[in-house]
Amino acid sequence: MDTNCGPLVKTQPKMQYGENEMLGLRKGPWTVDEDTILLNYITTHGEGHWNSLARSAGLRRSGKSCRLRWLNYLRPDVRRGNITLQEQILILDLHSRWGNRWSKIAQHLPGRTDNEIKNYWRTRVIKQAKQLRCDVNSKEFRDTLRYVWMPRLLERIQPASQILQPQMKLDPGPTEIQGFHGLDSVTEWSKGSHPAGSYSDSSSVELQVHSNSEHSDCSGSGLDPWEEGNGGGEWLESLWNELEIKYSSLP
DNA sequence: AAATCCGCCAACCGCAAGACT
C-alpha cells in the first residue's frame, strides 16, 4: 500500500469554527491519527454510511469529510504524482466531450480522483486559456486544444512518424479557428510570455506546445509515461490505439 | 536575508438526486 499519505499535520491544525464545530466536529487537514483510525475502521467494516461510520470510528469529523478523505487520499488504489502525458491527452479529449463532468472523466483514469483532475484542469488548462485571453469554453479554445495541443502531446509521447499521418504533424487545424493563428500564436506565447522556470512540472501542457520540432527531452526526468508504474498498462494501450485511430483520421 | 508573489492541491461548501422511512 502507498504509504505516502500527503501533507499530514503532526500537531493539531488550527480549528476553524462553524456549524461543524458547534457539533464538536473538526475541520481542516487530517492528522496521522485520524487517517489511521479511518483506514483501520474501513478495512474492518467497509465503507459507506459515512455519518454513522464517523461516529462509530470515534472520529470527530463529518461523514462528508470522512468520505472525501477516503476517496481522495486513503483508498489503496489512488494514484498520486504527476499527470502523465497520456492522462493529459485523455483529460483533454474527455473534457471536450463531456465538459466539467469530473467524476465521469475520472472513471476513465484509473486511480485518479475527480478532485485531482479538476485541479489539473483549473491550474493548467484554464491558466493557458487566460494567457491566451480567451474563454475556456469557447470554440476557439476547444479547437486549439484539439488541433494544436493534443496532436503535440501525441507527438511528444511517440515520434510523429510512428503514429500520425503526415498531414497531422504540422496541421495547424482548421482555418476557422478565429482569434488564433494556428501554431504561431501558441508557439510565440509559449516562447516568451512567462518567465523561464516558472513551471517545474515538465509534463505540463504548455511545455507541449513549443515549436514544431522541439520535443522536450523527458529522458531521465522520471516522467516517462511508459515507465512501469508511471502510467502504463493495458487500459492505456487500448486508449492509445483509440487515439491513434481518431487522430489519424482527422481532417 | 527578508518580503512578496504565485502555483498547487487538500479540503470545504452548497446543491441536487436518490434512497429510505
Place this chain on the structure above:
DNA sequence: TAGTCTTGCGGTTGGCGGATT
C-alpha cells in the same frame, strides 16, 4: 406521498511551499 437522510458532484477557498524580487 412527503419528509428526512445519505451520497455524489462541481465550484471554491485557504494554506503551504517554492520562486522571484
